[in-house]
Each structure stands twice: as C-alpha cells, then as structure tokens.
Amino acid sequence: MIDVKAYIESGVLEDYLGGNVSEQERREVECLSKIYPEIKTELDQIADTLEGLARAQAVKPPAALKDKIMAQLEFEDAPEENEQEEAEEAPVIPLNARPQGMQWRWLAAASVVGLIGVGVYFNARVDELSQKVALQTTELHQKNEWIAALNRAENQFVTLKGLDKSPSSSVRVVWNPTTQEVALNVLSLPQPATDKQYQLWALVDGKPVDLGVFDVKDDLQKMKLAAKADAFAVTLEKKGGSPTPTLTELYVMGKVG
Amino acid sequence: MFLKNNKYSEEELIELLRRQDRKAFNYLYDNYSDAIYGIVLKVVHTEEVAQDLMQDIFVKIWKNITQYDGSKGRLFTWMLNVARNSAIDYLRIKRPEIQDIDTAVYLVEGGQKAHDDWTTPELQEIVSRLRPEQQKLIEMVYWGGYTHEETAKQLDMPLGTVKTRVRGALQDLRKIFGA
Incomplete structure (x- = not known):
C-alpha cells in the first residue's frame, strides 16, 4: 500500500504528463493509476488543465x-480493400527458427x-x-x-424535411437560380435496397421535373440544372430513376424561400 | 460548409480513426489542430517550420493511432506528446546548437517576443493570473521541452523548488479553468 496523497503531491504526475520521467517512473505511474482511482482522477485533471492551456493558446x-x-493519408473508404491487403502480405519467417535437415531449403x-x-x-x-x-x-x-x-450570394438553401414515410429523414438542397445549378447533401436517409435509388424532383407550377438520382453518402452531390423550382422533393425509385415520381414513396420535401 | 456536424465520443472517434475513417480524421483535425499548432509554434517559433511539423505530426497521429492506449490517458495528452516530441526532435536534430542550454533559453526568450503576436486575449487573461515565474516554468517545462534539471540549472533554482513550483502553477491553472 502506498501513500496515495504523498505520491500525488510528489509532482511525478505532472512530470509524467510533461514527458519528463524515466522509463521506470512512467510504468509506475501507468500501473498505479490503474490501481488507485484517486491517482487516475488527478492525472486526468492535470491533463485537462494542460488541454485547457493548450486550447487557450490555440492558433489556427x-x-x-x-x-x-x-x-498524405490513406483512407479506408472501401472496407474490403483492407482484407485484401492482409491476404497479400508476405509470409513471416521467425528469425530464430532453427530448421532441421532439409527443411531450410523449403524455408x-x-x-x-x-x-x-x-x-x-x-x-x-x-x-x-x-x-x-x-x-x-x-x-x-x-x-x-x-x-x-x-x-454565391444568390444561392437558395432548402432543407427537405421527412414526411410520414420517414419522419427523421432530411436532405439539404442548394439551388442557384441564376446559374440553375443544384446540389444536395444527404443529412439523413435510410440506405435503400440495392435495386433502388433516390431521385430528386423540382416542383414547378405543381409539376415534377426530374433532377436526377443520387446515393446516400456524405459528399455533396451535383444534380441536374433547374431553371425554376417552387419546391424540391425526393422519392425512392428503381435504380436509375423513373420518368415520373412514385408518390407513395415520397421521403422528404421542402419549399423554396 | 454545410456538411453534417458530427460529434463523437472519444471512444467512437478512436475506433473510427483506427478504421481509417475520413470523417473521423476531419473531425480530429478540426477539433485539435488549432491547439496543437499553437504549441508547435511555441516550440519552434517559425510558422513555416511549424507547418512542416504539423504535417509530420498529423501523419504520425494517423499512423500510430493503433498504439494509443485509452487506459493510459486522454487522447489529447497523447497527441500533445506526439506533437511536443516531434517539435523537440526537430530542434535537437536539425538545430544541434539548441543542445546548449544557454542558446536554447536565448532562443526561447527571443521566440517569446515573436509569438506575442499569436497570443489570444483569452490566453492573456489566463496567463495574467499566473505569476511571471510560474508562466516561465510552464512554458519551459511543458512546451519548451526542458527537463526539470535543465530548467533548474537555467533559472538557478534548486531542483525541488522547480518541481514544487511547476506543480503549484498547474494547481493555480486548474483553479482558473475551474477543473
């Protein structure tokens, strides 16, 4: 049993967080902080203080x-790639293996x-x-x-809100009436079955105009141009889209302006 | 931009980083780069060098996130160590004259004048509540990469006093931050 209070007051925890300890002291702090909750708490509080100080002097x-x-970083956008990499790795031969007889030839x-x-x-x-x-x-x-x-200043931002079909869904549409460009950002939509795709529509004088299909992903997606739009809506359609919207599959909708 | 404003718990963030998730790295960078950059600038004093080091640091963080052990401390503490070690390694390797303590202190002091420009009003407020000798100790020990022995020698103070005062300064800071 150590004197926890004396240990804390010795200043070794501050040294530890400052990277100012020997290898042995480092192990000791890590071990003791697992055993004694008081040491762990103290360590966390000092760490928070340092973080606060660092944040106070933050520079963008x-x-x-x-x-x-x-x-410079390699991201894992496609998870299956990782498995493949592991499979391709060369076999590891232990350095201290002592093959006997003919075995070394094989090695x-x-x-x-x-x-x-x-x-x-x-x-x-x-x-x-x-x-x-x-x-x-x-x-x-x-x-x-x-x-x-x-x-651009003329941009219109329209948040399409979830309807009865999927109340928690939401899609953000940016529309520039001048350049007619439309882009959307899926905030929340259920992932569709593989043979289905969402389709964006502009409603012009009550009539739907196709603005293209899109996938559920985080990136901003460029859609077809829209010369006019009173509202935007999203329906779930067969893959590749439909010429007219399936109104029973209306997911989100939002008025312009 | 109007991308989703995700918030992660530290555990979720680490798990996603280990899976090399792009969004998680974005979040990590957006949330921590300012604080890390501030510290690197404090150590190296040159924006150009600090920016090069930032690249090394964030690549290291990315590559070594699997080595981070949550049971040993906070994520920020770990990142801070990666940053500090990179910055100090830079000073010791690329500029060996820094190993001479007097030159080092001269550089730190010169640098301090230079980085006054980077000081935020918030920091000035916090630091102004610390005594000047406390400020100096914290700067040397936590951001400057000095060991307690080097600090003691430089400030002509007994080693025990340095240790007590560093601890005292942190205690005061803790009160200021209300931790």
Missing part, C-alpha cells in the same frame, strides 16, 4: 495545411517467394498510390470549385 493553422495533410525457397511477393506487392502499391494522388488532386479541384459555387 492556414487552411491549405489540412489539404496537404489529407493528401529459403519460401522466403524468396516471399520477397518476390513483397516486390510485386510494393509495385502494385506504388501504382495504386499514384492513382490515388491523381484522383485526390482532381477531387480537390472539384471541391474548390464547389466552395466557390456554394459561396
């Missing part, structure tokens, strides 16, 4: 920095195969990465255009 980095950083052969595998794998990775960079650059240009488009 230039906006371009984020894009630069994002371009040597296996490691050569492994090395070739690694080479092939890396080449494939390099190709994949350069494609990704190209893709991201295009994406970035598009985004910049988007931002410019979204900042």
Whole structure:
C-alpha cells in the first residue's frame, strides 16, 4: 500500500504528463493509476488543465495545411480493400527458427517467394498510390470549385424535411437560380435496397421535373440544372430513376424561400 | 460548409480513426489542430517550420493511432506528446546548437517576443493570473521541452523548488479553468 496523497503531491504526475520521467517512473505511474482511482482522477485533471492551456493558446493553422495533410493519408473508404491487403502480405519467417535437415531449403525457397511477393506487392502499391494522388488532386479541384459555387450570394438553401414515410429523414438542397445549378447533401436517409435509388424532383407550377438520382453518402452531390423550382422533393425509385415520381414513396420535401 | 456536424465520443472517434475513417480524421483535425499548432509554434517559433511539423505530426497521429492506449490517458495528452516530441526532435536534430542550454533559453526568450503576436486575449487573461515565474516554468517545462534539471540549472533554482513550483502553477491553472 502506498501513500496515495504523498505520491500525488510528489509532482511525478505532472512530470509524467510533461514527458519528463524515466522509463521506470512512467510504468509506475501507468500501473498505479490503474490501481488507485484517486491517482487516475488527478492525472486526468492535470491533463485537462494542460488541454485547457493548450486550447487557450490555440492558433489556427492556414487552411491549405489540412489539404496537404489529407493528401498524405490513406483512407479506408472501401472496407474490403483492407482484407485484401492482409491476404497479400508476405509470409513471416521467425528469425530464430532453427530448421532441421532439409527443411531450410523449403524455408529459403519460401522466403524468396516471399520477397518476390513483397516486390510485386510494393509495385502494385506504388501504382495504386499514384492513382490515388491523381484522383485526390482532381477531387480537390472539384471541391474548390464547389466552395466557390456554394459561396454565391444568390444561392437558395432548402432543407427537405421527412414526411410520414420517414419522419427523421432530411436532405439539404442548394439551388442557384441564376446559374440553375443544384446540389444536395444527404443529412439523413435510410440506405435503400440495392435495386433502388433516390431521385430528386423540382416542383414547378405543381409539376415534377426530374433532377436526377443520387446515393446516400456524405459528399455533396451535383444534380441536374433547374431553371425554376417552387419546391424540391425526393422519392425512392428503381435504380436509375423513373420518368415520373412514385408518390407513395415520397421521403422528404421542402419549399423554396 | 454545410456538411453534417458530427460529434463523437472519444471512444467512437478512436475506433473510427483506427478504421481509417475520413470523417473521423476531419473531425480530429478540426477539433485539435488549432491547439496543437499553437504549441508547435511555441516550440519552434517559425510558422513555416511549424507547418512542416504539423504535417509530420498529423501523419504520425494517423499512423500510430493503433498504439494509443485509452487506459493510459486522454487522447489529447497523447497527441500533445506526439506533437511536443516531434517539435523537440526537430530542434535537437536539425538545430544541434539548441543542445546548449544557454542558446536554447536565448532562443526561447527571443521566440517569446515573436509569438506575442499569436497570443489570444483569452490566453492573456489566463496567463495574467499566473505569476511571471510560474508562466516561465510552464512554458519551459511543458512546451519548451526542458527537463526539470535543465530548467533548474537555467533559472538557478534548486531542483525541488522547480518541481514544487511547476506543480503549484498547474494547481493555480486548474483553479482558473475551474477543473
């Protein structure tokens, strides 16, 4: 049993958070904070203080920095890719394995195969990465255009609210009456069956005008142009869309202005 | 922009980051980059260098998030350590003259004048409630990368006094933040 109060007052917790402790002290703090809730609480409070201080002296980095950083990271937008990567990994041969008899030949052969595998794998990775960079650059240009488009003063923002079919659904539409551009952002919509797609409509003098189909994703999606619109609505249609809306599948709607 | 304004708990955020989720990284960056940048600037004093380091730091955070152990402390503390270590490594490796403590203090002091421009009114308010020697200690120990021994030597103070005062300053700050 240690004297918890004395331990806290020794200042070792402050040292720990300042990165100013030996390896042994570090383990000690980590171990004791698991055993004694008082130490854990104290540690968290000092950490909060430091965070508060850091936030008080926060400085906003230039906006371009984020894009630069994002371009260096590999995101897992498609989850199946990860599994594939693991499957492609070269076999690992323990360094301290002591093969007996003829076994080493097999191991040597296996490691050569492994090395070739690694080479092939890396080449494939390099190709994949350069494609990704190209893709991201295009994406970035598009985004910049988007931002410019979204900042125009004449833009109309319409929030389409969920109807009886799906009250919690909601979609945001941006419409520029001058350029006629329409974009939407899914705030909340149930994921449709694979053979279905949502379709956006503009209502002009009571008549629906097709503005295209879209998927449920977080990105802003560009739709067809709309010269006029009194309201916007979204219905669930067969994949690829329908010439007229299925009114029993009306999900969200919102009036312009 | 009008994208969804997601809020995550720390656990959710870490889980999503481990799955290399783009939105989670966006959130992490938007919520923490200001604080981290402020600290990096305090250590290196040059915006250009600080921005290069920010890239290293956030890439490191991204790559090493699997090593973060929530039972050992807050996410911010961990990020702060990544940031501080990167900034200090930069100073020690790229600018070996910093290893000389007198030069280092000279640079810190020079830098302090330079980064007065970056100080927010909120910080001025908080810092003004600390005694000057407390301010100096916190700056050296928490953002400047000095060990307590180096701080003691530089300020010509017994090591025990440095430790007590650093702790005292943090206690005062804690009261100011109302923690």
